[in-house]
Structures are given as structure tokens and as C-alpha cells.
Amino acid sequence: MSTAEETTGGEVEPWEEVTPDAARRLLVAAVEAFAERGYHATTTRDIASRAGMSPAALYIHYKTKEELLHRISRIGHDKALDILRTAAGREGSAKERLADAVSSFVRWHAGRRTTARVVQYELDALGPEARAEIVALRRQVDAEVRGIVEDGVAAGEFDVADVQGTTLAVLSLCIDVARWFTVNGPRTPEQVGELYADLVLRMVGAR
Amino acid sequence: MSTAEETTGGEVEPWEEVTPDAARRLLVAAVEAFAERGYHATTTRDIASRAGMSPAALYIHYKTKEELLHRISRIGHDKALDILRTAAGREGSAKERLADAVSSFVRWHAGRRTTARVVQYELDALGPEARAEIVALRRQVDAEVRGIVEDGVAAGEFDVADVQGTTLAVLSLCIDVARWFTVNGPRTPEQVGELYADLVLRMVGAR
DNA sequence: AGCCGCTCTAAGCGGGCGCTCACCGTCAGC
DNA sequence: GCTGACGGTGAGCGCCCGCTTAGAGCGGCT
Numbered sequence: 001m002s003t004a005e006e007t008t009g010g011e012v013e014p015w016e017e018v019t020p021d022a023a024r025r026l027l028v029a030a031v032e033a034f035a036e037r038g039y040h041a042t043t044t045r046d047i048a049s050r051a052g053m054s055p056a057a058l059y060i061h062y063k064t065k066e067e068l069l070h071r072i073s074r075i076g077h078d079k080a081l082d083i084l085r086t087a088a089g090r091e092g093s094a095k096e097r098l099a100d101a102v103s104s105f106v107r108w109h110a111g112r113r114t115t116a117r118v119v120q121y122e123l124d125a126l127g128p129e130a131r132a133e134i135v136a137l138r139r140q141v142d143a144e145v146r147g148i149v150e151d152g153v154a155a156g157e158f159d160v161a162d163v164q165g166t167t168l169a170v171l172s173l174c175i176d177v178a179r180w181f182t183v184n185g186p187r188t189p190e191q192v193g194e195l196y197a198d199l200v201l202r203m204v205g206a207r
Numbered sequence: 208m209s210t211a212e213e214t215t216g217g218e219v220e221p222w223e224e225v226t227p228d229a230a231r232r233l234l235v236a237a238v239e240a241f242a243e244r245g246y247h248a249t250t251t252r253d254i255a256s257r258a259g260m261s262p263a264a265l266y267i268h269y270k271t272k273e274e275l276l277h278r279i280s281r282i283g284h285d286k287a288l289d290i291l292r293t294a295a296g297r298e299g300s301a302k303e304r305l306a307d308a309v310s311s312f313v314r315w316h317a318g319r320r321t322t323a324r325v326v327q328y329e330l331d332a333l334g335p336e337a338r339a340e341i342v343a344l345r346r347q348v349d350a351e352v353r354g355i356v357e358d359g360v361a362a363g364e365f366d367v368a369d370v371q372g373t374t375l376a377v378l379s380l381c382i383d384v385a386r387w388f389t390v391n392g393p394r395t396p397e398q399v400g401e402l403y404a405d406l407v408l409r410m411v412g413a414r
Numbered sequence: 415a416g417c418c419g420c421t422c423t424a425a426g427c428g429g430g431c432g433c434t435c436a437c438c439g440t441c442a443g444c
Numbered sequence: 445g446c447t448g449a450c451g452g453t454g455a456g457c458g459c460c461c462g463c464t465t466a467g468a469g470c471g472g473c474t
Contacts, residue, residue: 020421045461054423056425057423058463064462065463121328124244161405165402172380173376176379177379179328196376198368199410202410203406250432251432263435263454263455268451271432
């Protein structure tokens with residue numbers, strides 16, 4: 001396959017795991033449409049035509065429009081969790097690991113903003129079972145960050161009164177990047193990642 | 208009128224300016240529905256029935272469903288801006304004013320979460336002209352917070368390398384409260400406001 | 415060649431959407 | 445007591461939604 005799978009910063013498109021090719025094209029089209037207009041404002045006809053197919057083609061690869069959202073949300077959360085786990089599992093001080101976690105998490109939310117928007121803001125459009133599955137992944141995301149903060153407090157590196165509240169605020173800050181970031185803005189994902197890592201280290205009173 | 212206009216913490220319902228009474232009931236119903244399910248997933252029949260009226264009644268008071276969202280967004284942004292202006296205009300050090308601005312802004316996003324959700328997350332559902340009007344209000348919101356941060360830097364109270372970026376992060380942190388806050392959670396709006404004011408003072412390196 | 419199985423399309427079904435229209439009850443002014 | 449203005453309803457129009465179905469095209473087996 002000679003089609004370029006590269007995008008911003010040489011990062012590989014994260015949908016390579018989706019096969020066959022037509023299913024992936026539909027999913028990528030759905031991510032773009034959902035991110036631009038929201039799940040409920042997007043029609044199956046819009047998704048299919050973005051993928052260069054007829055409306056009926058969607059239903060060969062996906063049972064419903066909701067299944068598309070579910071797959072996107074699942075893969076996106078897996079990726080986000082993977083990013084945090086990698087940073088949390090590294091060697092180094094809690095300060096280094098927290099800065100690494102925040103900067104890479106923010107880089108993902110900014111650089112892959114379309115995906116992140118869908119992942120973070122369309123949870124309510126999922127049915128109860130699918131939503132429960134995603135909520136469980138979010139709890140794991142929270143646990144990773146909280147773990148680093150707790151390590152820092154235990155090691156005397158951080159000064160944090162309310163560990164759970166501060167963890168929530170740190171994640172909240174990162175996630176909201178998907179709402180406001182735009183490629184036309186003055187900052188690159190890397191710059192936002194650096195700035196935010198610095199701000200978060202201040203929030204936890206890192207010394 | 209003897210019906211209770213009071214809600215959480217004795218705060219007055221902010222829709223008193225909307226008249227006549229039927230128009231206000233429709234608007235309040237729309238806020239609830241939009242916050243719960245999103246603008247596009249809400250039907251005009253749903254709004255009308257929440258207000259105890261027939262579907263056609265909505266169109267006596269509003270030209271379209273979008274006009275309802277526009278009115279809600281406009282009034283909500285006015286209120287948010289008012290809160291920030293009040294805090295910014297107070298006497299006191301930049302540190303005191305920033306803490307006041309953040310805690311009251313966060314209290315509003317948590318305490319009036321349904322309104323805040325609609326105001327912050329349904330901007331894209333507005334048409335171009337209405338959206339432009341709201342975007343202008345958001346720039347004023349940004350300017351208020353940036354003004355306090357600049358004052359603090361000028362007075363040597365704050366240590367901030369990137370004023371615009373830090374302002375953005377502060378607002379981002381506050382706004383995201385509307386996404387995650389729930390009345391069933393462990394924290395009151397007041398507690399979140401206090402915690403966030405403290406975190407923000409750390410972000411700006413207040414001394 | 416003949417057939418299967420997979421992918422995709424053209425056409426369209428049933429239903430719910432935003433919104434409209436003809437009409438009705440209530441009440442103030444005369 | 446009549447009338448007009450106002451705020452409301454019941455019925456429904458035209459449209460587009462998510463999704464289905466019958467069948468076409470085609471590559472790979474035997």
C-alpha cells in the first residue's frame with residue numbers, strides 16, 4: 001500500500017487496526033463528520049459520501065451509526081490510556097513522569113483534535129452498555145494520573161492538599177484542549193504540551 | 208407571583224428577564240433539554256411538552272428552535288461576563304481579584320451546570336451571525352481574565368512567562384467544570400470554586 | 415466455464431422532524 | 445353584548461432521517 005499514512009509530525013494514522021480498507025475509510029469519515037458537526041447533526045449519508053460510497057455501504061461494515069461512534073470512542077480511549085500508561089511507567093521522578101504524561105496527553109488532544117473531540121464530547125450519545133464500557137476506561141485514565149500524583153506526594157516532591165480534586169483538575173485541563181485547539185491558532189501541539197506540563201507542575205507544587 | 212424563584216443556595220433563577228411567562232417556561236425547558244441531550248438530539252416537541260404546552264406553542268414566542276438556543280447562549284454569556292467583570296473590578300490585589308474571579312466563575316459553572324453546558328458546548332449549533340455575536344462575548348471574557356493576570360505580572364505579584372497561554376488555560380480549567388460536574392458528586396460548587404482558585408494562584412506563581 | 419461469496423448500489427420504507435395553518439377560548443375596551 | 449388582540453391547540457405538510465432489501469459486479473476457487 002503506497003498511500004501515505006502519515007499526518008502531522010510524522011505520526012502514523014491510528015486507524016491502521018481497522019480493516020478492511022472500506023471500513024477504515026468510513027470510520028475516518030465518521031470521525032471528521034462527528035468532530036465537525038457532532039454525532040446527532042451528522043447523517044449516515046454524510047459519512048458515506050465523505051468516504052466516497054453510497055449510503056447503504058455503511059451498513060455492510062457497521063450495524064448502526066452508533067456502532068461507528070462506539071468503535072471510535074473505544075479505540076480513542078485505548079490510545080489515550082496507552083499514552084498515559086507509557087508516561088506513568090517510565091523511570092524517573094514523579095515530577096518527570098507527570099510532566100511527560102501531561103505533555104504527551106496534551107499533544108494527542110491537540111494534534112489529533114478531531115478524534116479527541118469525538119472521544120471526549122460524544123460520550124452521552126452512546127447507549128447505556130457502550131457508555132458503561134467507556135466510563136470504565138475513563139476511570140483507568142484517572143487512576144494513572146492519580147498514581148503519579150500520589151507517588152510525588154509520598155516522595156515529598158509534590159505539595160497537594162486534595163489529591164483526587166487536583167488529579168481531576170489536571171485531566172480536565174488537558175481534555176479541554178480538544179475544545180479550543182485549532183490548527184490555525186498561534187501554538188503547535190508541542191508548544192501547548194510544554195506550557196501545560198509547566199502549569200501542571202505548578203499546580204501540584206513540584207519542587 | 209408566589210411561585211418560588213429560588214434554587215441552589217438561595218440564588219435567584221437567572222431567567223426573570225425573559226417575558227412573558229410562557230416564553231420563560233419554554234426557555235427553561237429548552238435549557239434542561241439541551242443540557243441533557245444536546246441541541247441536535249432535542250426535539251421541539253420535547254421542549255414544548257416539558258413546558259406543558261403543545262408543539263405549536265413554541266412558535267408563538269420563538270421563530271425557530273435556533274432562536275431559543277441563541278437567546279439562551281446570549282443571556283448565559285452575559286451572565287458569565289458579568290460575574291467576571293464584577294470580580295475584576297473589585298478593589299484589592301491581583302491575587303485577590305483572580306481568586307475571586309475564578310471561584311465565582313467556577314461556582315457558576317458548577318451550580319448552574321445545565322445552563323453552562325448549553326452555553327459552552329452548543330456554540331457550533333448556532334448559525335454564522337449568532338455565532339459571531341457569541342464569539343465576540345467570549346473575547347471579552349478572555350480580556351477580563353487576561354487583564355487581571357497582566358495586572359498581577361506588572362505589580363510583581365505573579366510569575367507568568369506566557370500571559371495569553373496561561374489565561375487560556377485558566378479559563379479552560381473553569382469552563383471544563385461544566386463538562387464533569389454533577390450534583391451527585393462529592394463536592395459542592397463552593398468547594399470546587401475554592402480548590403480551583405487555589406490551583407490557579409499556583410499556576411500564575413502568586414506570592 | 416460455472417459458481418460462490420463478498421462488496422457495493424439504487425430504490426425506497428416507515429417514521430419523526432421542524433414548522434405551519436385554520437381555528438378556538440379568554441378578556442379588555444366600548 | 446359585541447369585537448379585536450392575544451395566546452393557545454389539533455392536525456398535518458413536506459422533508460429527510462436511519463436503515464433495509466433486491467440485485468449487480470467481480471475476483472478467486474474448482
